[in-house]
Structure formats: C-alpha cells, structure tokens
Amino acid sequence: MAALSKSIPHSCYEIGHTWSPSCTASTLQVTAGALEVSFKIYAPLYLIAAILRRRKKDYYKKRLVPEILQSTSFLTANGGLYIAFFCILRRLLGRFYSWSAGFGAALPASYIAILIERKSRRGLLTIYMANLATETIFRMAVTRGLVKAMKHGEILLFCLTASLYMFFFRCKDGLNGFAFSALKFIVGKEEIPTHSCLPGHTYLQGSERTTTLLDESREPTSASRGSCIRALARKMLDSVCKHGPRHRCCKHYQDNCISYCVKGFIRMFSVGYLIQCCLKVPSTFRHVFTKPSRLLSLLYNKENFQLGAFLGSFVSIYKGTSCLLRWMRNLDDELHALIAGFLAGTSMFFYKSTSISMYLFSKLVETLYFKGIEAGKFPYFPEADTIIYAISTAICFQAAVMEMQNLRPSYWKFLLRLTKGRFALMNRKVLDTFGTQASRNFHDFTPKLDPRYVMCPVDMDL
Template sequence: MVEVSKQLFESTCSNIPCHHLLHPWNQGCWTSTYLSYKNSFIGSAKFYLVVHLAQNLARGKKILNKEELKRAGENYVRSTIFGALVSGSCSTLGCLFRWLLGNKFRYHGYILLPSTLNGVGILLEPPSRRGLIVNLFSNMLIEYWIRSLERAGYMKMTKAKQTVLFMFGSAILFYLMRLEGDKENRTPLFWIYTPDKVRRKTDHSQNVCPHEGLCSKYIMKGSLTYFTVGLAFSLARVILPKYRTPLKALTSIRWHHFDMAMFFGSYIGIYRAVVCYLCNKRGYDSALYALPAGYIAGLSFLFKPTLGFAIASLTAAFKVYSTILYEKKILPEHIPLPLMLYCISQGTLFHSRFMHSEVCPSYIFKLMNTVSNGCADILYANMLEVIKRAS
C-alpha cells in the first residue's frame, strides 16, 4: 500500500486522460456511463443482499410476518439503488470535476469531492436505516483519524487505552438506553445488546430486578445466548469459505476463534450480574445502575480488543444523546446535520481508500470493491501504475 500525497498525485496524474483513472472500460466519458452503473448495480445487489439477510435473520420471528417481508424487500431495493448510484456516479462526477478544474486531475477533485457530493444518495435509504449507516461511517471516520494520528506519531492507542475507552462508552450507552426504555420509538442502534427497561416501583411484582424469575437463570441465559452468537459469527467466517472441504474447515478452528464468543458472553453476563446485585442491594431498580454495570462489563473487551468496537460504543452513546438534544430543541431540526456528517464521512473515507490506504478502515476496502463489482481495485491499480511509471 502506497501513501499518495497531494504533491505526488498532482505531479504524476494531473495530465492523465480521465479514462485511465475513472473509466478504463470505455474511453468516452458519457459512453462509459452505462457500464459504470451496470457494474455498480450488480455489485450493490450482491453486497446488500448479504447485509439485509443478516439484519433480517437477527430479528428472528418478526421477519415471518407478511408485512415485514414486504418492507424488507422494499428496503433491500432502496439500498441497492443507493449503493449503485453512489458507486456509479463517482466516475461521472469525477469527469465533471476534472473538466471544471481545467481538464486536469486535482488531489481533492479525484475521489473526495465526487464521493462527498453523491453522499446525498443516502436519502434513498428508509429513515430507519439512515441512522445506522451514519453511525457506522462516523465510527470509521474517527477510526481513520486516530490511525492517522498514530502513524504521524502524535498518539498510540494501546490495548489498555482502547479498553478504557470501551468501558466508558459502554457505561454511558447502557445508561442512556435504559433512560429511553419506556419510549415507544427508541433510537435505532446496531449494538450487541439492548438492556431491559427499568422496573418501576409501581410494577406489581415482588422482583425488584428488570426481569422475571431467578437472577442466576437470567444471568446464565444471557451469557450463554450471546456466547453462542459470538461463536456462530466466528465459526461462520472460518467454515463457510471452506464449505467444500468440511474436514479441513473443522481442523482449521483454533482457540482464538472463541475470543468473540468469550467477549459477548462475559460482556452480557457481567452487565446483568451487576445490575441484579445493585437492584437486590438497594431494593429497587434504576437507570443509574447501568453506569457501573456497563463500565465493569467493558473489561470483557480484553478478550477481543478492536479499535472499531471501542469507538462504536461512544458514537452509539452520542447518537442516543443527540436524540435527546433534538427532542429538547437544542439541535436545530431544519439543518440536516446527520446528512452533512454522512457526506463528509463518505467522501473522506473513500478518498482515504485511494490516498491513505495504510490507515483506511478495512471495511471500506470491502465495501467499495464489492459495490463497484471490482472496479475500485482496478482504478486503484491504474493510479499506482501511473505513479510508478512517472517515478
């Protein structure tokens, strides 16, 4: 992977014809449009099929409802169109910016500006999914900035620092999630676990904990359930690529493939255990118990430390808090702040895929190459070839 600076790019690629770096499958800017969008629709359909299947399966029996199936199909089509338009319009907008900037490639006009502008395509996604996508991209944007600072020598994110970050994020997130537990429409989050709402003192139950039955059964059930979920994810990544050779797939399983299962299982088990302890100790339930419970449970992060997870806990907490700010009219509703955040995040991350590959989150590589049906890797290889020839 090569770090491509502004000076290096403009000194080597400025006068290169646009079809070399934007649409090598056809020399004409407009005649290449059909193939650009065709590849993008194919790639987008493949990518979002996996994404939507995974999300719908995670919802369990609700997806069996006829109305839910219809809505799921509609959401898949909207996501596919969104991905195809974003990917397909990159070459069209790239050619446009090149023409506007004097028929020369500019560092910020190649990928950054086109990918920032076409980020408005997220409006094609249903509102229920937009928040999750904005949250995902803002997570990766922060991850990219942190990695950039690390590479520059300004900071170093050790395992201990990441763990503390995750512990604080978990504590705040679980607290805010319990605060809005009684709301009919909770803030949509793609998080490991949704805590039970606070049991009010007026509830006609002898149990002061936020669950029915024995605490030990409640704790063990949650821990085992999420241990199984984590193990299933890990083993699926190992076994599915080698499904044609089952014996080889099974023998490739190692102890580190249980890390995610240990992380998920202990995370939920510790959280539930601390909440139950405090409920029984104080004689009533409270949203405040989520603060120490989430903080202590965050120690489970040591089983599977990843910078993305550490950041995600804090950004998810901020998302819930931003809902409160909108409800209190502190954040203006007439200014599309989430849309602006997404456009900036997408533009910066797609730009980093080409110019700062060493610090670009790995998910962006997979996303861009799959949705473009392999075209992103071709364009990147062409750019490096131009730079190599000029050096």
Template sequence: MLFMFFICFLRWYVGKLYLQNSTFFAGLASGFFSIFVEHPSRRRVLSVYMLNQCSEIIFNALRSRNMVMEIPHGEVLMFALSLGAFLYCMRLDNHLRDPVCKVLRLLMGKEEFLPPPDAGDSEDNVQPCHHDGGCLMHTAKGSALPFLGGYSVRALLLLLGRRLRRRPWLALIHRAPWGQGLFLGGAVALFRGSRCLLRRACGHESPWQVLAGGLLAGLSMAASPNSTLALYMAWKLVEVLYCRAAKQGCVPTVPWGPEMLFALGTGVMMSCAVVEPHNMRPSYAKFLNNVTGDRLRQVNRHPLEILGFHCSSIYPDYF
C-alpha cells in the same frame, strides 16, 4: 456511478483535474444524492455507520503520520465507557426505541432497566433485587445463552471460511469462538452480577448502579477485542445524547443532518480510497474496489508519491 460522474463533471466545470475535486468533493456530492434513495428511517443508521468507518480511517491516517499514538487496549476502554453511559441513558429513559437499545434490553434483561417497584406502606418486605429467582441463577441463566450464541456464530463463520474446510473440527477449539462467547456471556454476567451486588450492598435500586455495571461489563471485550464495535457504540452514544439534548431544546436540530453527515463521511471515505487506501480496512477497500468495478485498483497513484501519501504501497504493481 455517481462518484465517477462527479469526477468527470468537476473536471469539466473547473477545467483542470485537482486532487480535492477528484476525490473529496466528488465523494461528498455522490454521497449526498445517493442517501436520498434510502428510506428516511434508515438514513440515520447509515450516517452513524459511515462515521464509524471514517473515524477509524482518520485515526489510521494520523497514526501513519505519527501525530497520534495507539493506547494499549484502547478499544476495550472505549467500549466500556460507551456501554456504561449508554446503559445509563437507557435506565434514565425507558422509552428509547433505538435498535441498539432493543438488543441491549434483550441481552442484559429487560427487568434491569425497569424502575424499582413501589414499596407500599410496609418497608419490611422490600427486596433489593426484583428479578425472579436467586441472584446466582439470574446471572448464570442470563449469560449462558449469549455465550452459546457468540460461540456458535463465530464457529460457524470459521467453518464457512476457506482455511478450515479441510479440518472443520479446528473451528470448535479455535480461540476466536471461545473469545466471542466469553465476550458476550461475560458482559451479561458482569452486568447482572455487579447489579445484584450493588443493590444488596446499598439496599436500594439506583441508576448509577447501571452505569457501574455497564463499565464492568464492557471490560469483557478484552476476551475478543473489536475496534469497529467499540467505535460504533461510541457514535451511537453520541447520537443518543444529541437527540436527548435536541428534545430538551439544549442543542438545535440540524435540517438534513443525517444526510449531510453521510455525505461528509462518503467524501472522506472515497478520498482515502484514492490517495490513502493503505489506511483503510483491507476488507472495506476490497469492497469499494468491487463496487466501483475494479476502478480503484486501476488508479495510477505513483505520481502522488511526491505529496508524501505513500499510496502506491497497496498496489505497487500498477505498471
């Protein structure tokens, strides 16, 4: 509603209908005012989510113009680097209370991020691994539940879909549930297994071993590639690093930073929804169209073809 209001307001204030006013600036203003409805604790989460969506849209727009090239398995490499650095930050600062940190501690094991126990006066009794049970049991036990959880949730989503209602047994042998299970279970197995190997090889606990284990664990995304999750992990890493630097006084704390980031992301999102909907994720374009009451689909994009946007390709039957 605010987006439509600011389109009309800017058109009345300027006296003409400009492309930037009707798309980017209207989305910028509507996003800035709408974020204040949310609780302050949720604004940072929403701003990171919006940056995640916008970065994907901007990349698709640049790729459609042949300005960037897609790297094979780029989302896997991005996720591996982001996960390794994120887990390393968690090992250095065990007091991080971000929701993603809580999920990763629960998934990978809280004991993997604790400092090594005090050796005392006797060094003969020091064990490189301080988890309960053997290393193989520790790895297998930790990866079994994530594998079953990922497999079950993905299979259930397939069962709820329209395509497999007539043959529901296909959901049990579909590639997607197995890939999701291997992704989650493999990530935990690679992380815990590599940590145990490095601890026994070096004879002691070190934070860099968490970094190496996170890099190997991130490669498990090859079983179920997900660019959205890779981008989200990358932006969460940027958020954690910036917050740590701000606490140490290395970078300034920007007033209303999450609100301005959300507004900027909304401006880019709504601008792309009008002039370049073909560069958006189809599911999200459908969501925005439903939120606006089918208004985005009713925009006449054919006059914009002269500007080279090719925006009428997604709705060619406007007339």
C-alpha cells in the same frame, strides 16, 4: 500533509480509469459492475430480513422488490457517479488537486446517491459512514504524528459507551426502540427497574422461604416434563438456584445472585457462539464438499469462543456488579448501571473490535443529540443525515485514493468488490507527488496506458 494548492496536470485516464481511455465507457462499466454487486448484496439481505421479521404476504407482493431495487440503485449510483464526477472535476479544474480525486468527486456523488435511498435507512447508513470516517481521520492523524494511538483505546471507549448505555437503559424513558429491546435481550428484563427499593431486609424471611418450598412441593409433576429423572434433576437445579443469597431489591426471583450471573454467562456465551458460527456458514459450505475438514473448523473456530466469551462475560460482570452494589448499598439505584456497565465493558478483551466500539459510540452520540433536541438544548437539522453521510463517504474515498493504508481493510475490500477490482487500478504512483504515500501498497502495479491518450509522461518532473 499534502498542500491543497499542489496539483498535477495528468488526465483522468492517466490517473483514474486506466483500463479505458473513454470517460463514458469507464463510467458505464463501473455502473454496470456496481449494479450487479449491489443486487447480489441487497436481494438476499432483504429476503432474509423479511423472513426473520415474519413479514406478511402483502410485503412480499408489494414492497420487497421495490425496496431491493431502491437500495440497489442507491449503491449503484454511489459507485457510478463517483467515477463520473472524477472525470467532470478534471475537466472543470484542468488539473488534479490533492482533494479532487477523492473527496471532491465523492462528495456530490454520495449526496445524490443517499437521496435515492429510503429515508428509513439513511440514518443507519449515516451512522455507519460517520463511524468509519471518524476512524479514518484518527488513523490519518496518527500517521501524521498529530495524535498518539492509545493502547487498548477501543476497550476504554467501549467501557465508557457501555456505562452510559446501561445507565440510560436503567433510567425511565432513557432508551427506546431497538436499543432498548437489544439490551433487554442481552441483560434480561430483571435489570429494568419498575420501582425503587428502599433499604430493608436483605434476606427472605424464614416463613416466606418455608411457604415457597411448601408451595413448590404441592405442585403436581407435569407429564410434559418427561421422565422422572429429568423432573428430579430439574427440581434439584431449581432448588440450588433458589436457595442462596439474594437481595430483596434483586428481581431475579427464580435464582440467587450467583446462579443468576452464571446462567447469564451461559446463555449469552451460547448466543455469541451461534452467531459467529452462522456468520461463517456461507463461506464454509462453499468448500465443504472439497474439504470436509472445514466443517469441523466451523464448530471449533477460535472466533466463535471469543465472541461467546465477550457476550457472556459482559452479561455476567454487569449482573454480578449490579447485585454486589445492591448488597453494599442496600438499595437499587440507576447509578449502579454506570459502574456495572463500565466494568462489563472490559469483556471486550476477549473480542477486540474497533468497529464495534466506534459504532456503539456513534449511536450513543446520536441518542444524546436527539435527547438534546427533545429537551430544547440542540437545534434540529432536517437534512443533517444526508449531509453527514456525503461528507463521511467523501472522507473515506479520499483515504481510499490517497492513503489506502489508513482505511479500514473491510471497507477497502467492499470498494474492490463494488467496482470489480477497478479501484485498485488507479495510477497511485503519480499521486505520490502529494506526499501521502498513495502507492505504498501498490508498488508492483503500473498501469499499461495507451500512448495516444497520455498527456504527460508518468516520469516527468512536476
């Protein structure tokens, strides 16, 4: 690990903004580039979100543009202020230390930037960056041999997280807001307990089933069902679904336990498949006229089926396990969700994602923390989100400067996009002095510096 006291005497031009010797010009260039990219990110994002949420006209007239500009200013400030504090710290300290080029410069820049953003978005940004910083720290620890990577560790983490999430979902007042709505959409409202079922009969009585069938036969065929063949097929399907084993505590009254699980798989498989297709639409349509075959790859992409299998199997395993436990214990219990959620988490074998596991785990920690505050167990810190965001972002910038190989690739691409590729122009060969292999992925890059502004030769002994 690089010693915190070790330093190098090079200027900020030799290390950071190697494309221009002027600190002011470099800061303005990064800021201008970040402004353009930030607006391109947030303008369509807010517009699509407004359309999906069916916002009223007043929102488009009064709030849409200010919100876009505010978020754009936040991201622009995060990029522009970083290079500004990069130069300021060099002037104040007179040298570069292992922490000053990344963490030291990013900490004040990120703190000021997050204060520009709307309060309603700070929590979400904090969760994302805390998740990313935790993953980065873990990778740093693995690189240094402090911890050992666990095979399928992201799946185990997801299993534990899903177990607790589903338990809170089943408990009264366990979850609320978006988390509750999302899980309700995924697993269905049938798994929300409205009453506690006591041990009793596990099958519908014969008279009840006969009455149900008679009622169904008396229902007139609706003209809206279309042709007689379609109506007959639907009736046969309903008959197959309704006739079969269903525990009295199961609330899927229109299906038996088997069809309940199968339908859950088909529904969420379709949702996952369509989501992945939609995510690939923008990149595909850019090449559809030059390479029409790309359109087929959009429909038959492997990732489409992987995400569909992940969501579909999660729901079917959860529902199947819940039904099985109701049959075995002859009652419905919130504790069933712990087992069912854990087993359902194994569905991540179809779609391994450290990002999903870490994000959901971070949200779970946030949920537990706020529950602790409500119970009077934990203290409440009003500015905790801004501080955590600043520290988390600074950790990620430290990795981006000193050991990019330990940073999540998607975030590195984002930094390159935000700075118009300038983040890759840092003179990392000099930073190798600190022992973090800063130039590991930049062996072919050597900045062309103006000798008039070079304080120390690059190959000098330090």
